Amino acid sequence: MDKNNAKNFVKEIADIDNDFPQWYTDVVRKTELVDYGPVKGTMVIRPYGYGIWENIQKELDTRFKDTGHVNAYFPLFIPYSYLLKEAEHVEGFAPEVALVTHVGDEELAEKLVVRPTSETIICDMYSKWIQSWRDLPILVNQWANVVRWEKTTRPFLRTTEFLWQEGHTAHATEKEAQDETIKMLNVYEEFCRNILAMPVLTGRKSEKEKFAGAVATYSIEAMMRDGKSLQAGTSHYLGENFAKAFDIKYLDKDGVLKYVHQTSWGVTTRLIGAIIMVHGDERGLALPPKVAPIQAVVLPIASFKPGVNKACEKLVKALKKAGIRVYLDDRDQSPGWKFNEWEMKGVPVRIECGPRDIEAGVVTVARRDQAGQKFTLPIDKIGKSIKELLNNIQSDMYTKAKDTLNSRIKEVYSTAELGVALDEQCFALAMWCGDEKCELEVKTKFSATTRNMPFDQKPIAKTCAICGGKAKYKIYFARAY
Amino acid sequence: MDKNNAKNFVKEIADIDNDFPQWYTDVVRKTELVDYGPVKGTMVIRPYGYGIWENIQKELDTRFKDTGHVNAYFPLFIPYSYLLKEAEHVEGFAPEVALVTHVGDEELAEKLVVRPTSETIICDMYSKWIQSWRDLPILVNQWANVVRWEKTTRPFLRTTEFLWQEGHTAHATEKEAQDETIKMLNVYEEFCRNILAMPVLTGRKSEKEKFAGAVATYSIEAMMRDGKSLQAGTSHYLGENFAKAFDIKYLDKDGVLKYVHQTSWGVTTRLIGAIIMVHGDERGLALPPKVAPIQAVVLPIASFKPGVNKACEKLVKALKKAGIRVYLDDRDQSPGWKFNEWEMKGVPVRIECGPRDIEAGVVTVARRDQAGQKFTLPIDKIGKSIKELLNNIQSDMYTKAKDTLNSRIKEVYSTAELGVALDEQCFALAMWCGDEKCELEVKTKFSATTRNMPFDQKPIAKTCAICGGKAKYKIYFARAY
Numbered sequence: 002m003d004k005n006n007a008k009n010f011v012k013e014i015a016d017i018d019n020d021f022p023q024w025y026t027d028v029v030r031k032t033e034l035v036d037y038g039p040v041k042g043t044m045v046i047r048p049y050g051y052g053i054w055e056n057i058q059k060e061l062d063t064r065f066k067d068t069g070h071v072n073a074y075f076p077l078f079i080p081y082s083y084l085l086k087e088a089e090h091v092e093g094f095a096p097e098v099a100l101v102t103h104v105g106d107e108e109l110a111e112k113l114v115v116r117p118t119s120e121t122i123i124c125d126m127y128s129k130w131i132q133s134w135r136d137l138p139i140l141v142n143q144w145a146n147v148v149r150w151e152k153t154t155r156p157f158l159r160t161t162e163f164l165w166q167e168g169h170t171a172h173a174t175e176k177e178a179q180d181e182t183i184k185m186l187n188v189y190e191e192f193c194r195n196i197l198a199m200p201v202l203t204g205r206k207s208e209k210e211k212f213a214g215a216v217a218t219y220s221i222e223a224m225m226r227d228g229k230s231l232q233a234g235t236s237h238y239l240g241e242n243f244a245k246a247f248d249i250k251y252l253d254k255d256g257v258l259k260y261v262h263q264t265s266w267g268v269t270t271r272l273i274g275a276i277i278m279v280h281g282d283e284r285g286l287a288l289p290p291k292v293a294p295i296q297a298v299v300l301p302i303a304s305f306k307p308g309v310n311k312a313c314e315k316l317v318k319a320l321k322k323a324g325i326r327v328y329l330d331d332r333d334q335s336p337g338w339k340f341n342e343w344e345m346k347g348v349p350v351r352i353e354c355g356p357r358d359i360e361a362g363v364v365t366v367a368r369r370d371q372a373g374q375k376f377t378l379p380i381d382k383i384g385k386s387i388k389e390l391l392n393n394i395q396s397d398m399y400t401k402a403k404d405t406l407n408s409r410i411k412e413v414y415s416t417a418e419l420g421v422a423l424d425e426q427c428f429a430l431a432m433w434c435g436d437e438k439c440e441l442e443v444k445t446k447f448s449a450t451t452r453n454m455p456f457d458q459k460p461i462a463k464t465c466a467i468c469g470g471k472a473k474y475k476i477y478f479a480r481a482y
Numbered sequence: 483m484d485k486n487n488a489k490n491f492v493k494e495i496a497d498i499d500n501d502f503p504q505w506y507t508d509v510v511r512k513t514e515l516v517d518y519g520p521v522k523g524t525m526v527i528r529p530y531g532y533g534i535w536e537n538i539q540k541e542l543d544t545r546f547k548d549t550g551h552v553n554a555y556f557p558l559f560i561p562y563s564y565l566l567k568e569a570e571h572v573e574g575f576a577p578e579v580a581l582v583t584h585v586g587d588e589e590l591a592e593k594l595v596v597r598p599t600s601e602t603i604i605c606d607m608y609s610k611w612i613q614s615w616r617d618l619p620i621l622v623n624q625w626a627n628v629v630r631w632e633k634t635t636r637p638f639l640r641t642t643e644f645l646w647q648e649g650h651t652a653h654a655t656e657k658e659a660q661d662e663t664i665k666m667l668n669v670y671e672e673f674c675r676n677i678l679a680m681p682v683l684t685g686r687k688s689e690k691e692k693f694a695g696a697v698a699t700y701s702i703e704a705m706m707r708d709g710k711s712l713q714a715g716t717s718h719y720l721g722e723n724f725a726k727a728f729d730i731k732y733l734d735k736d737g738v739l740k741y742v743h744q745t746s747w748g749v750t751t752r753l754i755g756a757i758i759m760v761h762g763d764e765r766g767l768a769l770p771p772k773v774a775p776i777q778a779v780v781l782p783i784a785s786f787k788p789g790v791n792k793a794c795e796k797l798v799k800a801l802k803k804a805g806i807r808v809y810l811d812d813r814d815q816s817p818g819w820k821f822n823e824w825e826m827k828g829v830p831v832r833i834e835c836g837p838r839d840i841e842a843g844v845v846t847v848a849r850r851d852q853a854g855q856k857f858t859l860p861i862d863k864i865g866k867s868i869k870e871l872l873n874n875i876q877s878d879m880y881t882k883a884k885d886t887l888n889s890r891i892k893e894v895y896s897t898a899e900l901g902v903a904l905d906e907q908c909f910a911l912a913m914w915c916g917d918e919k920c921e922l923e924v925k926t927k928f929s930a931t932t933r934n935m936p937f938d939q940k941p942i943a944k945t946c947a948i949c950g951g952k953a954k955y956k957i958y959f960a961r962a963y
Contacts (some may be wrong), residue, residue: 036607038557038565040594047605048552048622055553070530072536076519077596077627077643083520096586101557101596101634105577113521115558115582115596126517127524141529146558148628152587162558457620 007141009382013345026154028277028285032346035156042154042161046270049346050157052294053273054164058144060196060291064188066459070168072142075122078113080192083121090120093213098152114219115148117137119266120239123169124247129260133252134173137179142168157274157464158231158482165269171249171261178262185266186219186236189329193233197272198289198398199223199279200406201233202477203426209260209437212265216240222477224406226276228426230452230479233275236266274433274482279402280370286347289398290391296326297387298348300339302355304331314358316352316383323384327393344369349394350387370401372396378477410477416446416467419478423447428479429453432472434465442467443478452477483630498764500636500879502708503667513767513827516637523635523642527751530718530827531638533775534754535645539625540770541677542647543747545669551621556603558627559594564602568727571601574694578631580642596629601695601720601746604650605728612652612742614733619662622654638755639712639963646750650729652742658691659743660719666747667700667717671712674714678702678753679770679879680760681887683909683935690918693746697721703933703958705887706759709907710932711960714756737826755963760883761851767828768850770879771872777807778868781820783836785812790900793840795863797833804865806872825850830875831868851875851882897927897948900959904928909960911936913953915946922950924959933958 013031016024023303029035035048035280037043046054062072078101084091102112116122127139148162168185172178186203193199201221211218215237223233243249244260253259282285290296297320302314313329320327328348331341336353343351353365363377368390378386411422413429422429433439433451443449454476465472494512496504500632510516515531518524527535543553559582565572582594597603608620649666653659657684663763667684673681682702692699696718722729726740730798734740761768771777778801780851782794794810800809809829811820817834825838834846849871859867892903894910903910914920924930935957946953 036610038558038559039561039603039606040559043559044558045557046555051554052552054555069535072849073529073532074527074535074645075522076526077629078519078521078524080520098586099582099594100584100586101580102583103581103593104582105579112584113580122520125520130519145512164555457774 009109011352013341014285014346017226017281018109022307024281025274027276027404028281029156029344031032032286034273034286040161042151043110044160044162047162049294050273053276053288053292053467054270054291056294057196057272061192062144062190064192065142065166065168068140068184068188070170071143073141073143074145075116075119075126075143079115079116079119079122080298081112083112083125086121087214087243088115089242089403090214094118094149099148106191116145117147117149118265119143119145119147119167119169120243121247124249124263125241127169127171127261128247131171131249131251135253137171137173137261138177139171141170142166154482155274157277159271160270163270165267167211167265167267167411170264171244173251173253173259173261174262174290175240175262178240178264181234182217182219182238182264182266186221186234189221190268190270191232193221193223194399195277196289196291197234197276198291198395198402199275200399200403202453202455204455204477206235206453207437207440207451207476210451212237214237214239214242215265216242220453222479223275223279224282224409225275226321227278228409228423228428228480230428230477231275231278231453232481233272234266234268237264237275239265246467280398281347282372284372284387285345287398288347288349290349290395293328293347293349295328295346295348296391297350297352297365298343299327299329299354300336300343301329301331302336302353302358306356308328308359309354309356312352315353316364316380319384320387322346323388325384325387337420347382349391352387366390368394370398403406412461413478414462414466416442419443419449419466420447423449423478423480430453430461430475430477431466432460432464433474433476434468435473436465436468436470439467447480449478452479452481483886484818493557494666494822494894495766497709498762499755503666505762506755506759509544509653509762509766509826510637515767516757516911517578517701518637521642523632523640523644525637525641527645527828530775531754534749534757534769534773537773538677538753539647542673543625545673546649547625548667549621549669551623551651553734554624555608555626556621556624558597559598560597560603562593562595564606565595566693567602568724568780570723571695573600577855580629580631586735588961595745597626598630598778599748599819600624600626600628600648600650601724601744602728605730605744606711606723607727608650608652608742609730610909612633612730612732615735618652618732618742619658620653621649621662623647623649630908636755638751638758641751644751646748647721648748651745653744654740654741654742656721659721659745663698663700663717663745663747665704666745670702670715670717670749674702674704675880677770677772678757679715679829679870679876679883680756680786681716681771681880681884683934683936685936685958687716687934688918688921688957689930690914690921691932693718695720695723696746696915697723701934703960704760704910705755705890705960706756706963709831709904709909710760711909711958712752712756712759713933713962714753715749716858718745720744720746730746761879762828766826768879769828769830771876774828774830775807775874776809776829778809778833779820779824780810780833780835781817781841782810782812783817787837789840790835794835797835797845799860800865801868804869806865806868830872847871849875851879893942895943895947897923900930900947901928902923904961909933909958910947911942911956911958912947913941913943913945914955914957915949915951916933917946917951919945920948928961930959930961933962
């Protein structure tokens, strides 16, 4: 059996250590997470991939609502003139926006931007909705598709169209808006930790790396298996920049007209790419139970024998009743074929049930995150015990990812050390003078960028690791997706 | 108080019986369901409107999954050449599609269609995914935005961009696909009945009115307050039309390559317009409890008196615990102002709680669907009793709408009678020869169209009500949105 497995994997997916990019491409296609759309850089999110996104949405949406936000929907099409209103914003987005110029045979009077993000159209509406301090804060989120034309694309990681949520809030005071920015960053961090079993580093982006139009951008950065960083979410403090561009003012209690202070924050289908590259292994996907579309698969063994099918159906019923997302694989294929399939697809728990199990009053269980180990569990209270098992898997996957991350953050004190750390597939934590020149040097030499500045800014040296000038910030450097 | 109310309503919204279109526009804007987007015909769905859509989504999505469907996501952009593959389809959609021709300053080699519906791109994928009978059926649904450029637009009813779900299924046999078409039509009917409290007429559309590319289209038709019909959802049997255009074949068990048989079906944010126009009255919206974003509003009375705020908070807690979507309106406004606001917004139950209520161990309750009546309910077990009340309101609203519909369907036997029925704001049920000429005559004379042919085809006459020729079908005629 094991030999067979091994052979099949070789056939199915590239070696994860020798060719990680090819492994990624193989995994996303062969597990049917995704397919390529006909237009360059677009993706079709297939049911198995979309199931992950649905779980992400459900978990995040609950958190947004628990923190007082409501959902709304703003138009896909934005008049081109809107994009021009905020100077940095247009500079950042204009080259990559898709433009609608015609309807049928008729040319439009003004070309329309297919939203790359919705600050401009939402600010236009806020300028109408907000009159008085009574109208504040506005705490709105949108689930939507957006389009950005990218030169190099990869499923989930960078696609012409992607799905996301974008929160857009308006507040009376600077303090309130800044608090909101950090609050939502922390919501993302907690969500990644508890739901995606993925540790992330929170901190502030450098001026060079911040969002076009923001005063400050904060990010969560996750470490992929190859030591690269993936920016998994951002939260922006927009200050009064958009309020001034779109004239969003409110009459305060003191009778004075004031600009609102704004934030925006978002995560995307990119998170699915992160899950794949944090938890995947040589056998394919490994999905954290809390986002797995299928948490447990039940495989009948020797299903032609009397009682097996009935026992499996009873088992599935008990698991469903316990709130477990379970799939009964009664397809006409060999158990070995099915083992491979579900391992590759990353289902957290496989449950086998054959005549011998039934006789002994047990089922045979295998964890996706611990290869090769099998054990039995009594059929009594199977719902409860599998639920506990899924919780253990979830927390073990987090611990493993967290240990990996911790072991691969290196404090560095010179450009040379920085290069070594990156080549060892680590994040480099360094002191930095704050000058963009040093960022450019690292980019040129190592193809790496600054990721973010942790909130804990306790210095580890007095001088910039790159230029030797006076150190101003502690910051992570890494190669990145 | 009542006088005050009346005055406010006059100020806020147009008279429903004198100017129904203006009433509609006033209601959707002033209750903050929706706002106009900057691009002609687009709408912003504000949080209160989007909350209704979220409840619609949740209820429908559960039903789709219970009938074996899974969700996926296909790209927004479709190569123009795809649209050309199915002849009737391109004829139907080409004049109203928005076209992306440029990205930034660069012109694209092929212009892209912003999806008006996704048959073409989904069929392209299905042709790759489907090889064998083992791959069938494919039961996929998508929640997405679509764009159709319409000349005359109204919020929810007809907008340039709207939100919808589109189911796209592929089956081995004609019978299976036809069964699916009817099954999903029935899902829509049951959903409208039980969740929207809205009776609908199910049946088949005429050839003239069917979907561009379908073999047969079935619809659910709802009667609005003004006697007009609103097509609230459609389910299409596509036969092999798209399978042939996109070469979707499977190897059957008998070793023969065969075309698949397909269906598609959808409902849109239009449903929100239907809810408004079925249940609304002179005082504004009236939302069925099952889709109302707020099911009960709690108003503290004389909140400056000791104990009132505390009692209200306790009340809200109890209602939340019972699973009721409740809102505590502790804003600094008069009770009268709040009464109007929540009546206009259509919240099913208003609960007042003041010192006298607290002393008596009760709350004062008003139903939105029964004007002017107030009664008290013991504070003990308030969760349970409000839950029951909401169920009663839901079923009473359905009964009322059903009675209205029944009383406004007239059997007609001549063109003259048909005209009278329409002018009396009724649906006309008539025998019809099946000739498009008769449809055109009715359209010209009365601006009405055929709506659908009920499944009960028991004839009511032998001759066509319009031309006197041999009757072939029983069909509904109505003016329509």
